[in-house]
Amino acid sequence: xxxxxxxxxxxxxxACSLVACSSNDSxxxxxxxxxxxxxxxxxxxxxxxxxxxxxxxxxSTGELDMNALQFNxxxxxxxxxxxxxxxxxxxxxxxxVKANIDTxxxxxxxxxxxxxxxxxxxxxxxIARTRGVRAALGTAVEANxxxxxxxxxxxxDGSATAVKDGSLEVNGKTYIVRELASQEMxxxxxxxxxxxxxxxxxxTWASSFGDQIDIVAxxxxxxxxxxxNAWSKSNKVPTFGYDANADAVAAIAEGYGGTISQHADVxxxxxxxxxxxxxxxxxxxxxxxxxxxxxxxxxxxxxxxDEAARSYYALNVAVTADNxxxxxxxxxxxxxxxxxxxxxxxxxxxxxxxxxxxxDNFLSATYQPLLQNYDDLLNLKVEYIGGDGQTEANITNxxxxxxxxxxxxxxxxxxxxxxxxxxxxxx
Ligand code: BGC
Ligand code: CA
Numbered sequence: 001x002x003x004x005x006x007x008x009x010x011x012x013x014x015a016c017s018l019v020a021c022s023s024n025d026s027x028x029x030x031x032x033x034x035x036x037x038x039x040x041x042x043x044x045x046x047x048x049x050x051x052x053x054x055x056x057x058x059x060s061t062g063e064l065d066m067n068a069l070q071f072n073x074x075x076x077x078x079x080x081x082x083x084x085x086x087x088x089x090x091x092x093x094x095x096x097v098k099a100n101i102d103t104x105x106x107x108x109x110x111x112x113x114x115x116x117x118x119x120x121x122x123x124x125x126x127i128a129r130t131r132g133v134r135a136a137l138g139t140a141v142e143a144n145x146x147x148x149x150x151x152x153x154x155x156x157d158g159s160a161t162a163v164k165d166g167s168l169e170v171n172g173k174t175y176i177v178r179e180l181a182s183q184e185m186x187x188x189x190x191x192x193x194x195x196x197x198x199x200x201x202x203x204t205w206a207s208s209f210g211d212q213i214d215i216v217a218x219x220x221x222x223x224x225x226x227x228x229n230a231w232s233k234s235n236k237v238p239t240f241g242y243d244a245n246a247d248a249v250a251a252i253a254e255g256y257g258g259t260i261s262q263h264a265d266v267x268x269x270x271x272x273x274x275x276x277x278x279x280x281x282x283x284x285x286x287x288x289x290x291x292x293x294x295x296x297x298x299x300x301x302x303x304x305x306d307e308a309a310r311s312y313y314a315l316n317v318a319v320t321a322d323n324x325x326x327x328x329x330x331x332x333x334x335x336x337x338x339x340x341x342x343x344x345x346x347x348x349x350x351x352x353x354x355x356x357x358x359x360d361n362f363l364s365a366t367y368q369p370l371l372q373n374y375d376d377l378l379n380l381k382v383e384y385i386g387g388d389g390q391t392e393a394n395i396t397n398x399x400x401x402x403x404x405x406x407x408x409x410x411x412x413x414x415x416x417x418x419x420x421x422x423x424x425x426x427x
Pocket of ligand 1: 053054119125193219220221222242243360361362363
């Protein structure tokens with residue numbers, strides 16, 4: 001039954017990509033009631049759709065939401081390899097500790113203490129990073145076959161059950177590694193990955209733990225920089241984040257410990273490129289694994305495609321004092337995919353795109369500027385909608401006329417909520 005429905009959808013999508021989608025049907029434009037007119041009469045449910053940054057999935061179990069990922073034949077997800085990145089993040093911190101072992105233990109009690117800012121306990125990326133840090137530092141505890149990623153709150157004496165004390169031997173001396181504290185950085189209105197909350201938390205942590213804190217770890221740079229500016233910079237405590245936002249990369253010169261580039265330059269390209277390809281009715285690999293007519297192509301050291309999950313994942317790179325000067329401009333397009341498409345072969349199409357939280361440091365300071373650079377190169381006219389990071393309705397309310405667009409790019413507030421969007425396209 002399900003197969004049949006899929007097959008029908010496939011036929012419809014193919015017909016669309018052969019005829020309607022690729023022709024600039026002027027009658028169709030006349031029927032649009034908005035200035036941003038879609039160039040075809042394709043049903044909204046058959047239009048290309050890309051989820052990005054927040055993968056449709058169960059926020060408790062992490063299980064992928066395949067209904068959302070296979071909404072139609074032209075549906076994809078674009079993100080990055082969360083596990084590979086998390087492992088890099090953990091290793092980056094561990095390497096720093098080992099290289100600086102003579103000075104790292106600030107109060108000399110033989111315990112290397114760290115605090116951890118968690119972004120969103122229901123977000124796969126955040127969960128992976130918490131696990132990566134704990135795995136590398138030896139503080140991980142297994143729960144149901146995976147590393148426990150729960151926040152510990154306060155763990156001054158090492159008795160928390162979600163983590164354990166790690167043990168690290170360097171130069172013949174054994175140290176204890178302790179997660180002194182961790183919490184989800186969620187503000188009272190419900191926004192997660194909240195930088196201001198992290199800035200407040202470090203104040204609280206510093207007053208209870210003082211020089212027991214030797215390392216500050218964060219699930220992202222937005223929170224990491226907030227803690228660095230509020231406390232760790234002046235106290236010379238190495239702070240590690242994730243995302244390689246420009247301000248964080250620059251702060252490495254001032255003692256920020258390091259960050260991870262999730263190759264946002266590749267992700268932003270892929271986000272719009274899959275839509276472009278679907279709208280052009282060409283093979284989805286065009287300009288991705290296969291060079292396009294303008295010479296754009298990605299090599300497999302920066303991304304991979306998981307066909308079963310309909311997901312493209314960029315690969316991560318550690319950014320530390322050794323290499324940060326190569327990463328100072330976080331909004332620069334990736335050179336191998338920076339060639340302008342010819343507008344006669346790839347006519348302008350309109351895209352509706354939302355950022356789940358306009359105040360998110362990574363999405364607003366790194367990802368969106370990159371998207372804005374690529375939209376011109378790909379001849380896509382993109383309408384950018386910034387959400388409040390709290391409710392899906394704040395965003396979906398602004399998709400009142402999906403017929404006015406040729407394609408959609410969606411960044412959900414909560415990874416469980418794909419249906420809030422697909423319901424609008426099914427109407
Ligand atoms: C980024 C975070 C960001 C989150 C938003 C993550 O991939 O690393 O900085 O807050 O996405 O969903
Ligand atoms: Ca210590």
